Amino acid sequence: MIQSSSNHEPLIKLVDVHKRFDDLVVLDGIDLELKTGETTVVIGESGAGKSVILKHIVRLLKPDRGEVYYRSRRIDNLSDRALVSIRHRFGFLFQLSALFDSMTVADNVAFPIVEHSQKNKSEVADAVAEKLAMVGMDGFQHRWPADLSGGQKKRVALARAIAVDPELILYDEPTTGLDPPRADEINELILKLKHELGVTSVVVTHDMASAQKIADRIVMLYKGKFIFDGTAEAVMNTDDPRVRCFVEGRCSDEVLETLHGKQKA
Amino acid sequence: MINVFSAIGARTTSSISAFGQGAMFCWQMLRWLIPGLVQRRTWARTMPLFFEIGNRTLPVIIITGTFVGLVLAIQSFDQLSAAGFENHMGILVTVTLVQELGPVLAGVMLAGRVGGALTAELGTMRVTEQISALSVMGTDPIRQLVVPRFLACLLFAPLLTFFCDVAGSLAGWFVAVMMKGIPSGPYWYHIQSAIEGWDVMVGFTKSIVFGGAIAMIACYKGFHCRTGAEGVGKACTESFVISFITILITDFFIGTFLSGLYRGLFGFKSLI
Numbered sequence: 043m044i045q046s047s048s049n050h051e052p053l054i055k056l057v058d059v060h061k062r063f064d065d066l067v068v069l070d071g072i073d074l075e076l077k078t079g080e081t082t083v084v085i086g087e088s089g090a091g092k093s094v095i096l097k098h099i100v101r102l103l104k105p106d107r108g109e110v111y112y113r114s115r116r117i118d119n120l121s122d123r124a125l126v127s128i129r130h131r132f133g134f135l136f137q138l139s140a141l142f143d144s145m146t147v148a149d150n151v152a153f154p155i156v157e158h159s160q161k162n163k164s165e166v167a168d169a170v171a172e173k174l175a176m177v178g179m180d181g182f183q184h185r186w187p188a189d190l191s192g193g194q195k196k197r198v199a200l201a202r203a204i205a206v207d208p209e210l211i212l213y214d215e216p217t218t219g220l221d222p223p224r225a226d227e228i229n230e231l232i233l234k235l236k237h238e239l240g241v242t243s244v245v246v247t248h249d250m251a252s253a254q255k256i257a258d259r260i261v262m263l264y265k266g267k268f269i270f271d272g273t274a275e276a277v278m279n280t281d282d283p284r285v286r287c288f289v290e291g292r293c294s295d296e297v298l299e300t301l302h303g304k305q306k307a
Numbered sequence: 308m309i310n311v312f313s314a315i316g317a318r319t320t321s322s323i324s325a326f327g328q329g330a331m332f333c334w335q336m337l338r339w340l341i342p343g344l345v346q347r348r349t350w351a352r353t354m355p356l357f358f359e360i361g362n363r364t365l366p367v368i369i370i371t372g373t374f375v376g377l378v379l380a381i382q383s384f385d386q387l388s389a390a391g392f393e394n395h396m397g398i399l400v401t402v403t404l405v406q407e408l409g410p411v412l413a414g415v416m417l418a419g420r421v422g423g424a425l426t427a428e429l430g431t432m433r434v435t436e437q438i439s440a441l442s443v444m445g446t447d448p449i450r451q452l453v454v455p456r457f458l459a460c461l462l463f464a465p466l467l468t469f470f471c472d473v474a475g476s477l478a479g480w481f482v483a484v485m486m487k488g489i490p491s492g493p494y495w496y497h498i499q500s501a502i503e504g505w506d507v508m509v510g511f512t513k514s515i516v517f518g519g520a521i522a523m524i525a526c527y528k529g530f531h532c533r534t535g536a537e538g539v540g541k542a543c544t545e546s547f548v549i550s551f552i553t554i555l556i557t558d559f560f561i562g563t564f565l566s567g568l569y570r571g572l573f574g575f576k577s578l579i
Contacts, residue, residue, distance in 0.1 A: 100443050126445040140440040143431075154444045 051114055053078045053210060053242050054099055059108035061094055068094050070266030071108070076210070081236055081243040083253040085277075085288060086263035092246040093137070095263070096212045099244065100132050101125055130158045133203030133211040133241075137218060139195040141187040147174070147198050148183035154205045173201040176238075177231055193224035200231060204239065211235065213245040217252045229255045250289055253277075262288065332449070332527050336457060339450040349454060356459035363420045364413075364467055371412050372471035376400055376478030379408075384487055393489055397498040400479030404472045405502060405510045411558055413467035414517035417460060418550035422525035425456055426546040429529025430539035438530065448530075457522040464518025465511045472510070505573075509565050516557055521550045 052075035061069040068091035076082055084092045097103040098110055101117055110118040112128055120128070141150050151170045155161060161169065174180040177197040187195060196216060203211055213232065217225035229252050235241055236256075247253055253260055253274065260277045262270040262285055270277060270285045277289055287294045293301075343349040379400045387393050429452060432438050441448040476498070483489040525546045532542035569576070 097439075102439055102442060122442070122447060129443060129445040132443065134440070134443040136436045136440060138435050140436040142437055142440075143435075153446075157444060157446050 055111040057109045059105045080258045083245045083257035083260045090263045131209050133208035135203050135213045137215045139199040151202045177201045210242045217249045335449050352455035353458045360463045368467050369474045372474030373478045376475030380479040380482035394493040397494045398501040401498050404475040405506050409468040409472040410513035414554040418521045422521045423543045425525040426529040426543045430532040430542045453526045460518040460522035464514040468514040524550045
């Protein structure tokens, strides 16, 4: 079992979580504790189940076995109605941004504010402008998501994710599909939100440059289990060949053999 | 042989499971619908959909109703006039439209023009994780997306039926009076004496059921489509085909039930 060394109550705790889709085992008994204020980066191959972990934290998915806790309250068995008050403590940045196509940028960011507060129109507009300013998108209120570039969409989606001042932000592959400078903008924003808002973050990524820059702690998911848990420095010095292959961005010896074998045949 | 049985078994299990999921989906929608009826926010979400559905369907339903009325009148005129009943032609055209063709055609148009678009819209929202985003923000997607669409289809279907009935009846009048020379007065008089509130009620009952069923099928298919453009396309096709079959099957059962009920309550009614 891999656990962070914390004396405090963890913000989120996953205990022995199992998940399978048909015959495919995605999570095979994982344990994870998230400390308040810490940025945890989950790395792993595409399709390894990294996003599935995030979806268990916000209960978009239920574990087949195991438990999920938010501040020592078990949440995996709660009804959707009971989850409302907990879910708006979380912000979620989706891989495809998931902005509502039928709403303007302002309405997208205002959506969670209107749903969860009694603010009047001008207060909502002020809150929207403030959140958009935090991500450098103030002035884009009347634009439509379809008119924005990939990086701008991510920034608006991030403004929406922080609209109701969450304690925890979950980032699902935040830099995927962006060019390196735009990807770095997102890294900077993640750091900025951590320092200015003091939020706890979980970032799922396979972008090692991003992981190195933002992580307080890196965990690696491999075949349904965590095979590494340590700092950004430690991940560069590990002896585990599976982690090294991933970190160095090269395919494993087994794969090389298979490929060359096939070429010969 | 074992493979055949296992395939049949797998198919049966998945069909039962899909049916159960569909029933749960309807139940969740009903749980949000009833309190939602008195909430201003529900109607604020529904009104723009009325406009959109009207815009998409009214022109086509008027054209469809008109041509079906024309064809019914043309086809029936010779036989009726040979039997000396040409003045009663309006009854045939109007009763057929009000009880049967009006609701069925309105349902088919709604399924084709609106049901497919709803499935595509919700399917795209699912594929691009917008539906998950709603859940994460503590908003129930069924309440936010399905309830207004259900209400809009449910309430718009009778209106579409009304337009189809009116267009078809006027087209029947055009053939009878303008083309075949039947006097206008007797044409309307016979219709008035034959059509009862019951006939209109039967047509509207059917259309309400069709409207609700189409909305639920379209939304369910959108919410449960597979990822990728192909998944959305497939969901749209399935949505239309299932809606179409549902319309025809429920039309038969509602028609049988209500005509039995009429006979039990009021006895046999002769139209001629």
